[in-house]
Amino acid sequence: MEKIIEEARIVSRQLVRGQIFRLRLHAPNISGAARPGQFVMLRVCEGIDPLLRRPFSFSRVDAAEGDFEILYRVVGRGTLLLSRLLPGASLSLVGPLGNGFELPLTSSSPxxxxxxxxxxxxxxxxxxxxxxxxxxxxxxxxxxxxxxxxxxxxxxxxxxxxxxxxxxxxxxxxxxxxxxxxxxxxxxxxxxxxxxxxxxxxxxxxxxxxxxxxxxxxxxxxxxxxxxxxxxxxxxxxxxxxxxxxxxxxxxxxxxxxxxxxxxxxxxxxxxxxxxxxxxxxxxxxxx
Amino acid sequence: MEQNTVTTNGCPDLSVQLGPLRLKNPVMSASGTFGYGEEYAGFFDLRRLGAVVVKGISLLPRAGNPAPRIVETPGGMMNAIGLENVGVERFVRLKLPFLRESGVPVIANIFGNTVEEYGELASRLDGEPGMSALEINVSCPNVKKGGMVFGTDPAMTAAVVRAVRAATTLPLVTKLTPNVTSISEVARAAEGAGSDMISCINTLAAMAVDVFSRRPRLANLIGGLSGPAVKPVALRCVYEVSRAVKCPVIGIGGIASPTDALEFLLVGASAVQVGTANFINPAVMVEILEGIERFARVEGLAELQSFIGSLDTSCLFPFSEDACSFIQSEIS
CATH class of the missing domain: 3.40.50.80 (Nucleotide-binding domain of ferredoxin-NADP reductase (FNR) module)
Structure with missing residues (x-):
């Protein structure tokens, strides 16, 4: 599975409720390859604090539009900085990573x-x-x-x-x-x-x-x-x-x-x- | 400085001589941050690197420490992985072939619980095609036996290096810990025992705790600090070591940009290893390499070798006595 480094553009950012945000990113390559259960590593700022990327799972993938969404709760410095970014800003991504869910074996079971x-x-x-x-x-x-x-x-x-x-x-x-x-x-x-x-x-x-x-x-x-x-x-x-x-x-x-x-x-x-x-x-x- | 200007439009020569080992450029991965190379091969051509230093290898596979094993700190991260690795047999069988075929020089980082184990590892890797050098890890802070226990004592360090030297003809690097009073002393001991190069620094022994749960953040209680936060400490160590020994020094510690790498070369490192930065930007080593090349062009260096250790520590007084007296006369 090929791993992609991609500069994504923030399409929209919405405060859903409390400390929970929904972020829509335009990243055609990663969106095209993403499977449910996989994640992306996202760099929330260019500086060195926080130093590391942050993992987020795909909450929605829209491969046709080249977009995907993440849902996150502000729990620390990384997510706080992320919540302050505005639409149009760009973010560095690495992904899609991890194994992802295996879809159900049968076609109609509960x-x-x-x-x-x-x-x-x-x-x-x-x-x-x-x-x-x-x-x-x-x-x-x-x-x-x-x-x-x-x-x-x-x-x-x-x-x-x-x-x-x-x-x-x-x-x-x-x-x-x-x-x-x-x-x-x-x-x-x-x-x-x-x-x-x-x-x-x-x-x-x-x-x-x-x-x-x-x-x-x-x-x-x-x-x-x-x-x-x-x-x-x-x-x-x-x-x-x-x-x-x-x-x-x-x-x-x-x-x-x-x-x-x-x-x-x-x-x-x-x-x-x-x-x-x-x-x-x-x-x-x-x-x- | 003028003697080495680029005369033609050609590329500056970035190759470096590390004792018996010649590398086409001074940028390599630091052990433990680059897996066995394969993990990064999707991002760039590994052959662009001077060398790949693989995750520390022991005689038998090691499971590593319990989790949590990492924690982020301002400008850095701490780890206590505990040298989880596949063991030397599986390394040779499953990991080395990929690196050998990729054509990048391979430096195997080796780790033992006893002096004898270091020797055994060296002789096991000695005849393996594709090996360019061995890096002796006497500096891991996260294991109870071996590692830093050896590296904090010059005599023990020398004993390990001697055992490895007796077991192989491969070029030897000894990787030192900064968690000592005098890193120069340990470096001299390693050089005296037959190490062809010194690399430093390994991580700084460090700690992080949580006041609410009143627990340490790492299961291992202490871990090794790395990343930009440790760079000034690393630079000082490399400066001291490169003046204490005659053999080449490889600088490690918080390198994340071309300027960082050049700083290490300036204070005396003949090459550098990039560690934590690989986690943030998987192509960072290529960017560092390109930055160094750009610097060499801008500075008119035909060969990078001439930049190494060229730190100017002489004292200059821009306001010389004449100038001062001139100002004095103006005032009066």
């Missing part, structure tokens, strides 16, 4: 999409792709379980409007939809008879862990889009490591790398009990 917070981003493009591949009428039962900490952090419905998709909302504080974890909401839906053949999930690591646990216990295929600090994105720095499960040798110490082996992993490929708490630290930027 599918579950689980999104936590800004983790919704890669799933939007995936769902759109599934619907366009299956055709609107025969898309089968597609359900999105979408949660955030509070109602203010949920994206407005016009962004989620995809034909044939049923959405269940959850918030940690109960300000909108189901009160509690998305995984609990999902489990209740299953108890009521929903039987997905595959699960696609993106969100905080704690949520991903619960999704993986459920998928493994219920022998359901799950593709998780995982995140990590990524310095480079092409496997040369080995920074974005996660402990890997090695079924044939459970004691083996082995790592997978989010940028190169992922960011999409099956539930069973990660050794969840070896992930350190530092990996789940939330950004502390608001304090600064």
């Amino acid at each position: 599918l579950a999409f689980l999104a936590g917070g800004i983790g919704l981003a890669p799933l939007l493009e995936l769902i759109a792709r599934v619907i366009s591949e299956r055709g609107q009428k025969g898309a089968g039962e597609l359900r999105l379980f979408y949660g955030a900490r509070t109602a203010e952090e949920l994206l407005p419905e016009d962004l989620l409007c995809l034909p044939g998709l049923r959405i269940d909302f959850a918030t940690d504080d109960g300000t909108f939809g189901y009160k509690g974890r998305i995984t609990h909401m999902f489990e209740e839906a299953v108890a009521e008879g929903f039987g997905p053949s595959e699960i696609y999930s993106c969100g905080p690591l704690a949520m991903q862990y619960n999704v993986a646990k459920w998928a493994l216990a219920n022998k359901t295929m799950a593709q998780l889009s995982l995140e990590s600090l990524i310095a480079w994105g092409l496997g040369a720095c080995l920074g974005c490591a996660l402990p890997a499960a090695t079924p044939e040798d459970p004691g083996a110490e082995r790592f997978v790398h989010v940028c190169e082996d992922g960011p999409i992993f099956s539930a069973g490929s990660i050794k969840w009990n070896k992930i350190l708490s530092q990996q789940t630290v939330v950004p502390t930027f608001p304090f600064n």
Whole structure:
């Protein structure tokens, strides 16, 4: 797969809600090659602080127009600088990177999409792709379980409007939809008879862990889009490591790398009990 | 300076002599930031580089440190990868053929837990076609055994270099750590033990913590700082080392632009390695190379070699005594 360095032009920038922005970029080469679940490394400024590029997944790809979109929440210096750029400005990109989602094996079986917070981003493009591949009428039962900490952090419905998709909302504080974890909401839906053949999930690591646990216990295929600090994105720095499960040798110490082996992993490929708490630290930027 | 002006319109000669090793230009990748070359081959022709220094190789494959392994800091980044690598056998079998066929000179960075392991690695790589030199890593801050443990002690450094020297006829580079009181002393020990070149610096031992979770940001607690933030430290080290030893010095540390690279050449480095900057701009080494060539043209240098170590440290007083007395008389 050829990797592309491309200067992109900002087409539009929209504050969607709270600290969440939607950015549309014109980058024909990358848009033409992008698949759902893949990501781009984006340079938010020319200077040396922040020094490194930032990874963002494709939330929408419009290959015909040569555009793609990213959704991001302002959590640190990089995303803050990004949120200040105006349409017309140019940004350096490297991509598309990573493996991307495998599209569903069957053509009409029920599918579950689980999104936590800004983790919704890669799933939007995936769902759109599934619907366009299956055709609107025969898309089968597609359900999105979408949660955030509070109602203010949920994206407005016009962004989620995809034909044939049923959405269940959850918030940690109960300000909108189901009160509690998305995984609990999902489990209740299953108890009521929903039987997905595959699960696609993106969100905080704690949520991903619960999704993986459920998928493994219920022998359901799950593709998780995982995140990590990524310095480079092409496997040369080995920074974005996660402990890997090695079924044939459970004691083996082995790592997978989010940028190169992922960011999409099956539930069973990660050794969840070896992930350190530092990996789940939330950004502390608001304090600064 | 006038003796080396470009007489024809031809390209300036960018080739450099590194002891027994001649490279067509002074720009190479720094170990650990360029994988095994293949990772970057899609971005530019590797043959444009002076050499590729590959990720540190050990006798057996290493899994590396737990995550998180990297953290960004102002103007730099810290890493504690822990020398994750495929091991020497798989390097020779799976990684080296690609580099050999690409035609770029290959420098293998080697790392051992014991003095003997360094020697074994060197003899394993000695006969391999496509190898141009070995870089002895006695400076990794992120491993418990070997690495910086050797590089902070001149006698231990010398013992490692001697073991490698006895095992191979390949040109040897010794990569030094800045985390010592006197880097010159370690450099002299390495040179005395048979190292053909010195490269410096490896990363600076550093730390980052989070006040909310009250935890270190890296699983390894400490890591190595690299990037533009370390450049002034690196420049000072290269300056000191190039005056302490007779052998050529390779400058490393925060190089991200042609000017950065030229600064290292000016203080005495015969070549440079580019590390962290590869992560931000995958084609940065080509841009640095083109910038150096442009500089040579503008400065009228027929050959870059004449620029190396040409730092002028003499004291000049632009307002000489005569001028001062002139001003004095004007006042009075």
